Amino acid sequence: RPAAAALESTATSYPTTHDKIVDVKDTPWFIDNKFVTSSTTQYIDLHDPATNNLVTRVPQNTDEELKAAVASAQKAFESWRNTSVLHRQAIMFKFVGLIRENWDRLAASITLEQGKTFADAKGDVLRGLQVAEAACAAPELLKGEVLEVAKDMETRSYREPLGVVAAICPFNFPAMIPLWCIPIATVTGNTLILKPSERDPGAAMILAELVQKAGFPEGVVNIVHGAHRTVNFILDEPAIKAISFVGGNKAGEYIFARGSANGKRVQANLGAKNHAAVLPDCNKNQFLNAVVGAAFGAAGQRCMALSTLVMVGETKNWLPELAERAKALNVNGGFEEGADLGPVISPQSKERIESLIASAEQEGATILLDGRGYKPAKYPNGNWIAPTIISNVTPSMKCYREEIFGPVLVCLNVETLDEAIELINSNEYGNGVAIFTRSGPTAETFRRRIEAGQVGINVPIPVPLPMFSFTGNKKSIAGGGASTFYGKPGVNFYTQLKTVTAHWAAQDAIGQKADVAMPTHS
Numbered sequence: 001r002p003a004a005a006a007l008e009s010t011a012t013s014y015p016t017t018h019d020k021i022v023d024v025k026d027t028p029w030f031i032d033n034k035f036v037t038s039s040t041t042q043y044i045d046l047h048d049p050a051t052n053n054l055v056t057r058v059p060q061n062t063d064e065e066l067k068a069a070v071a072s073a074q075k076a077f078e079s080w081r082n083t084s085v086l087h088r089q090a091i092m093f094k095f096v097g098l099i100r101e102n103w104d105r106l107a108a109s110i111t112l113e114q115g116k117t118f119a120d121a122k123g124d125v126l127r128g129l130q131v132a133e134a135a136c137a138a139p140e141l142l143k144g145e146v147l148e149v150a151k152d153m154e155t156r157s158y159r160e161p162l163g164v165v166a167a168i169c170p171f172n173f174p175a176m177i178p179l180w181c182i183p184i185a186t187v188t189g190n191t192l193i194l195k196p197s198e199r200d201p202g203a204a205m206i207l208a209e210l211v212q213k214a215g216f217p218e219g220v221v222n223i224v225h226g227a228h229r230t231v232n233f234i235l236d237e238p239a240i241k242a243i244s245f246v247g248g249n250k251a252g253e254y255i256f257a258r259g260s261a262n263g264k265r266v267q268a269n270l271g272a273k274n275h276a277a278v279l280p281d282c283n284k285n286q287f288l289n290a291v292v293g294a295a296f297g298a299a300g301q302r303c304m305a306l307s308t309l310v311m312v313g314e315t316k317n318w319l320p321e322l323a324e325r326a327k328a329l330n331v332n333g334g335f336e337e338g339a340d341l342g343p344v345i346s347p348q349s350k351e352r353i354e355s356l357i358a359s360a361e362q363e364g365a366t367i368l369l370d371g372r373g374y375k376p377a378k379y380p381n382g383n384w385i386a387p388t389i390i391s392n393v394t395p396s397m398k399c400y401r402e403e404i405f406g407p408v409l410v411c412l413n414v415e416t417l418d419e420a421i422e423l424i425n426s427n428e429y430g431n432g433v434a435i436f437t438r439s440g441p442t443a444e445t446f447r448r449r450i451e452a453g454q455v456g457i458n459v460p461i462p463v464p465l466p467m468f469s470f471t472g473n474k475k476s477i478a479g480g481g482a483s484t485f486y487g488k489p490g491v492n493f494y495t496q497l498k499t500v501t502a503h504w505a506a507q508d509a510i511g512q513k514a515d516v517a518m519p520t521h522s
């Protein structure tokens with residue numbers, strides 16, 4: 001293999017078909033605004049989920065390379081932190097424009113590596129782009145406060161960058177999650193080391209190219225690759241001051257504990273089991289479309305997928321219509337015209353999802369719609385599961401207790417709104433929840449009493465836009481939800497608050513005796 005070499009760019013032009021790639025290239029890493037071939041001997045093969053053809057090999061960066069990334073980010077921090085916020089804002093505006101220009105290319109890389117449909121992948125990019133757009137308000141977001149706290153005395157507050165920070169990303173939103181981190185971390189004056197998911201780093205590599213083109217100085221954003229080994233390096237590297245993690249509970253709880261024990265700030269968004277409560281007074285047609293879209297879109301591989309339906313009273317009779325609409329969805333390669341959902345990420349994931357469906361069957365639930373065994377004619381080798389609906393589920397069943405993260409909707413029956421709220425609040429996750437009703441008082445009761453952190457009222461995926469923050473709750477966020485992504489809390493996460501209290505008394509107003517009591521300024 002060629003020795004480590006700097007490349008001009010990723011030079012990866014993403015195909016817009018699932019055809020076999022003849023000239024498979026290894027994914028480079030990104031340091032000092034250059035794409036570099038890793039000198040590693042360890043690679044992770046990345047396959048197109050629709051075909052299982054090899055797309056690229058992702059390097060496990062060597063320890064020397066990881067250390068070099070940190071050194072580069074440390075060096076860059078010294079000057080980057082001293083640039084004016086207007087300068088950083090100007091670069092961010094440029095970055096935003098470039099993301100828009102490369103929108104289709106980013107989306108194509110996502111469809112190829114992650115499997116979601118091209119239209120859905122465009123949404124993945126857009127939700128990240130919106131965070132970058134919001135980050136352009138940095139001069140406003142970074143403003144401190146000032147108060148004349150006593151005569152001749154004022155206290156001012158500043159938000160200062162932390163230094164080198166790191167992001168560890170999941171596979172399911174290859175553009176959006178890196179874009180939850182890159183804009184806010186950098187516009188606030190930090191330098192960032194980002195580790196995309198080893199399963200689909202392509203979109204992050206295109207973003208690196210846009211970072212370079214937007215005029216970020218060398219080392220402000222470096223991208224490293226790998227799995228656990230890279231994560232452990234990030235956790236133990238003293239120069240890294242903060243970690244942003246998005247992913248599952250197993251990795252996230254470990255990362256939160258070890259990162260925090262090492263004295264770092266850690267924000268960690270974790271897994272979910274999102275419920276929808278449906279009331280008989282809702283708009284039935286709207287509900288059916290909303291739940292089918294939110295349960296099966298992206299093949300159920302969204303942390304805000306509506307994977308659990310709580311049917312109140314007679315709404316259980318709507319199941320056949322729900323199954324009919326789910327069955328009508330077109331499961332196909334993400335580049336195919338009219339595809340509604342693509343494959344799941346890997347053969348292992350397909351197997352895990354199918355075994356959860358089988359466990360439901362064994363535990364006495366009803367497989368109302370069975371998506372196992374489905375294969376689109378053109379792509380027989382992909383990781384396919386068509387929409388699956390499991391009814392007569394009870395809370396003790398494995399398919400209810402575990403996050404399925406596939407195109408599977410589990411359905412439970414209750415008789416009253418109170419029972420629905422009790423059931424949902426008994427679940428240990430608390431990412432998102434939705435209620436379908438036309439009654440204001442019902443929605444208000446639900447809103448007040450429900451514990452999940454993101455509530456949709458007739459809205460199936462209530463992910464807040466970037467002027468708010470992503471506010472999962474309970475087991476869906478580490479550290480009790482103290483630190484959330486993007487919005488003002490995102491700015492707070494990436495900055496240290498400093499206060500300055502100054503006394504500017506005239507000379508003749510200062511007496512001769514020292515005051516030894518605790519100053520109260522009152």
Ligand code: NAD
Nearest residue numbers: 169170171196197227228231247248251269270271272303
């Ligand atoms: P994952 O936890 O397997 O991987 C996430 C990252 O952690 C990857 O970069 C991976 O390399 C690393 N990692 C994985 N296992 C590790 C381990 N044992 N030790 C150290 N590092 C490890 O998650 P995923 O499968 O990529 O993503 C799906 C999960 O992410 C789902 O549970 C989903 O709910 C969750 N998610 C949550 C949100 C949210 O905002 N709450 C958003 C997107 C995804």
